[in-house]
Amino acid sequence: MAAAxxxxxxxxxLSRVTNAxxxxxxxxxxxxxxxxxxSVEELSxxxxxxxxxxxxxxxxxxxxxxxxxxxxxxxxIYSIADDSVLxxxxxxxxxxxxxxxxIDRLIADxxxxxxxLESISLEDLLLRxxxxxxxxxxxxxxxxxxxxxxxxxxxxxxxQLKKRLDELPKNKTIIAYxxxxxxxxxxxxxxxxxxxxxxxxxxxxxxxxxxxxQTEIGKSKR
Amino acid sequence: MAAAxxxxxxxxxLSRVTNAxxxxxxxxxxxxxxxxxxSVEELSxxxxxxxxxxxxxxxxxxxxxxxxxxxxxxxxIYSIADDSVLxxxxxxxxxxxxxxxxIDRLIADxxxxxxxLESISLEDLLLRxxxxxxxxxxxxxxxxxxxxxxxxxxxxxxxQLKKRLDELPKNKTIIAYxxxxxxxxxxxxxxxxxxxxxxxxxxxxxxxxxxxxQTEIGKSKR
DNA sequence: CAACTATTCTACATATTTATTGAATAGATA
DNA sequence: TATCTATTCAATAAATATGTAGAATAGTTG
Numbered sequence: 001m002a003a004a005x006x007x008x009x010x011x012x013x014l015s016r017v018t019n020a021x022x023x024x025x026x027x028x029x030x031x032x033x034x035x036x037x038x039s040v041e042e043l044s045x046x047x048x049x050x051x052x053x054x055x056x057x058x059x060x061x062x063x064x065x066x067x068x069x070x071x072x073x074x075x076x077i078y079s080i081a082d083d084s085v086l087x088x089x090x091x092x093x094x095x096x097x098x099x100x101x102x103i104d105r106l107i108a109d110x111x112x113x114x115x116x117l118e119s120i121s122l123e124d125l126l127l128r129x130x131x132x133x134x135x136x137x138x139x140x141x142x143x144x145x146x147x148x149x150x151x152x153x154x155x156x157x158x159x160q161l162k163k164r165l166d167e168l169p170k171n172k173t174i175i176a177y178x179x180x181x182x183x184x185x186x187x188x189x190x191x192x193x194x195x196x197x198x199x200x201x202x203x204x205x206x207x208x209x210x211x212x213x214q215t216e217i218g219k220s221k222r
Numbered sequence: 223m224a225a226a227x228x229x230x231x232x233x234x235x236l237s238r239v240t241n242a243x244x245x246x247x248x249x250x251x252x253x254x255x256x257x258x259x260x261s262v263e264e265l266s267x268x269x270x271x272x273x274x275x276x277x278x279x280x281x282x283x284x285x286x287x288x289x290x291x292x293x294x295x296x297x298x299i300y301s302i303a304d305d306s307v308l309x310x311x312x313x314x315x316x317x318x319x320x321x322x323x324x325i326d327r328l329i330a331d332x333x334x335x336x337x338x339l340e341s342i343s344l345e346d347l348l349l350r351x352x353x354x355x356x357x358x359x360x361x362x363x364x365x366x367x368x369x370x371x372x373x374x375x376x377x378x379x380x381x382q383l384k385k386r387l388d389e390l391p392k393n394k395t396i397i398a399y400x401x402x403x404x405x406x407x408x409x410x411x412x413x414x415x416x417x418x419x420x421x422x423x424x425x426x427x428x429x430x431x432x433x434x435x436q437t438e439i440g441k442s443k444r
Numbered sequence: 445c446a447a448c449t450a451t452t453c454t455a456c457a458t459a460t461t462t463a464t465t466g467a468a469t470a471g472a473t474a
Numbered sequence: 475t476a477t478c479t480a481t482t483c484a485a486t487a488a489a490t491a492t493g494t495a496g497a498a499t500a501g502t503t504g
Contacts, residue, residue: 022244
């Protein structure tokens with residue numbers, strides 16, 4: 001091969017990053033890791049794939065510097081390398097959700113499937129919480145809440161919800177969030193709550209979306 | 223294949239976007255198109271590739287909704303579909319330039335190759351222009367300047383520079399910019415100017431980088 | 445309407461990516 | 475030190491991506 005120009009070499013290197021996120025399973029891995037660090041085995045369960053394949057995908061992400069590893073006893077714990085990874089993936093999603101009609105249709109189907117009538121965004125949450133008293137609950141696993149959550153949110157993991165209904169108010173609107181727009185936990189939560197006659201609605205955005213919005217605001221204030 | 227869940231289908235669709243930018247030549251195409259719309263033939267010359275291959279790459283970008291087409295006489299003119307494309311590519315580059323050591327090294331080599339001593343960023347430009355009088359020149363082809371440029375910049379395409387030296391001041395610092403960090407036009411310009419005893423330095427950022435910074439600021443003011 | 449031109453398509457060879465399986469490894473634990 | 479366990483590696487087959495060369499096409503121009 002002829003000697004590539006430096007410009008071409010830079011594009012080649014950059015393509016290692018884009019190549020790493022060009023696979024759906026690897027995007028899913030990044031999304032799970034955005035919530036909290038996990039071991040290979042846990043991740044393989046989350047994305048429904050063999051441990052060996054999961055490990056290989058994780059190595060691709062690692063060689064592109066998108067994730068870091070750390071040993072913890074017998075486990076190798078993978079984590080997101082940098083907030084710039086979240087920002088990049090968020091930019092991809094914003095584009096996809098806006099431009100790819102098929103994604104719109106899939107999300108609409110998803111909501112129909114789940115009998116979902118109402119759901120709000122982060123902005124809506126802000127507006128609503130100014131007008132009325134609301135209770136914000138985080139229905140992700142407790143470890144994900146501990147790794148980071150929206151300020152003011154109370155952790156009530158979906159698995160515990162049924163037994164902790166007495167902690168919830170009937171006179172306030174309950175807003176439930178989970179991992180984000182493609183996650184079903186908050187949907188399942190509000191379904192249960194509505195059955196039990198609570199006024200509950202789902203917020204589509206999660207902690208990661210909140211965090212990205214914060215850094216955006218922080219940057220602009222400088 | 224078993225029916226994929228809606229979540230998996232969304233990731234599949236999203237991967238069409240990431241897949242489109244996973245090839246170095248296609249990233250290069252996006253970068254060229256970020257400056258100005260171009261025909262297939264012009265683009266094939268810019269990225270140094272056959273017309274047929276260029277056309278195929280462009281079709282991948284089009285099917286991922288990253289670019290649009292428009293007929294103009296005998297030509298098909300490709301253009302960037304949306305500012306969200308620029309934002310996404312910018313996020314990829316920010317990550318790459320920050321995390322991939324090899325890219326740092328390549329850029330350093332690039333500057334050494336070009337005997338480049340000093341170069342400034344957009345922020346530096348702002349600071350410097352507050353302290354002293356500077357002249358900002360855009361050395362890209364005139365059509366790219368016409369498609370959009372940094373306010374206050376004067377268009378002096380590299381090809382015309384030699385003949386238009388009388389338009390330039392000897393008592394002000396001249397700051398030259400072109401397409402961005404990987405573009406050589408501004409470097410060639412300041413080399414010529416320095417030979418002719420002008421005080422000239424290169425700005426690495428270009429119009430696209432400026433535009434992205436603007437929308438960032440605009441967003442935060444809301 | 446014929447000729448032309450820029451672009452796209454087709455067929456092909458080669459290279460890369462992916463998931464699967466089972467073996468190998470590194471490090472912790474007993 | 476031996477055993478155990480989570481992870482990684484290696485080999486394979488199938489699928490997908492890539493570049494090339496030449497043919498086909500759509501739309502413009504004369």
